[in-house]
Amino acid sequence: MKKFEEKTLDSQSIYDGKIIKVHVDDVRLPDGNTAKRERVEHSGAVAVIPITEEGKIVFVEQYRKPLEKSIIEIPAGKLEQDEAPEKTAVRELEEETGYTTHELEYVASFYTSPGFADELMHIYLAKNIIKLEETIAGDDDEFIDIIEMTLEEAEKCVKEERIHDAKTNYAVLYLASLNWPHLNKRS
């Protein structure tokens, strides 16, 4: 939808990085006035909610430089150009957790921060994940710990704000809505 469209009068490229590009646009507002819009361009991201055969959720803990601390998240990664989100999902699951899956279900997509960034996050559910026999090397600069939790433990982490990440909070709420613990029973 283009309601209240803001036409670009001029666009200045501020930064062209590995993960983000930054632009400042001069726009024409619906009332004819002008304004500046700061925006971050991002290729999008994919996250996976991995569930073991025993019904545990697999989380990763990693240092997030923007926050200057390590946080607990579901596995996720940047969508590579022209890559199908399902492929990114399986790759990130394998690299970050050492598990793989043949049961990937689409859950939802959402913009993470539409006020200043175009990042679109795709979320998948991976049931009955299988331990890989050999680990797959991920990014050189990623250091990750794996944490397996029951849904009850994860809900406690959310309540205590030890989990406080949009995709991960969403994932825990989503699993709770699925009438767990029947989710992971093979039928």
Next chain:
Amino acid sequence: MKKFEEKTLDSQSIYDGKIIKVHVDDVRLPDGNTAKRERVEHSGAVAVIPITEEGKIVFVEQYRKPLEKSIIEIPAGKLEQDEAPEKTAVRELEEETGYTTHELEYVASFYTSPGFADELMHIYLAKNIIKLEETIAGDDDEFIDIIEMTLEEAEKCVKEERIHDAKTNYAVLYLASLNWPHLNKRS
């Protein structure tokens, strides 16, 4: 937690804007190697889930320049420096929807995109919202339409991906978990 801490060796300021600041850091990784980290600094945001006395959810539709389209969201705004999130919540509710509230409940806080940004989003529930007699002027450059929906209508919008925004998807899932429609009954 500081597990896998990435010590800053050097930090370059790329952009200092109205909404975001952008930095590129050189960091020392846990294995002794170095890497670059791009990060966006943001003051944080507050969102409100507004529920009318009739049990409808109030959404706003506005143009989001980073997406080049207008989307449906719950009311939200940038946290001003040293401002209590509850105050931002009521102000944004009043400015964006013309409603106010005396019943603000904390729901959750989460980082929207911890891979590249430090934005922390605080979410509140506002029950039994009251129409203001006079409208309050918001930001000059904000053009907003108000959309009131039942939970069922909102869930349909999520399914059809007409709602696809992290805080808003979370809000709809959260309301569904509250054993609606009893949520808004005055007791």
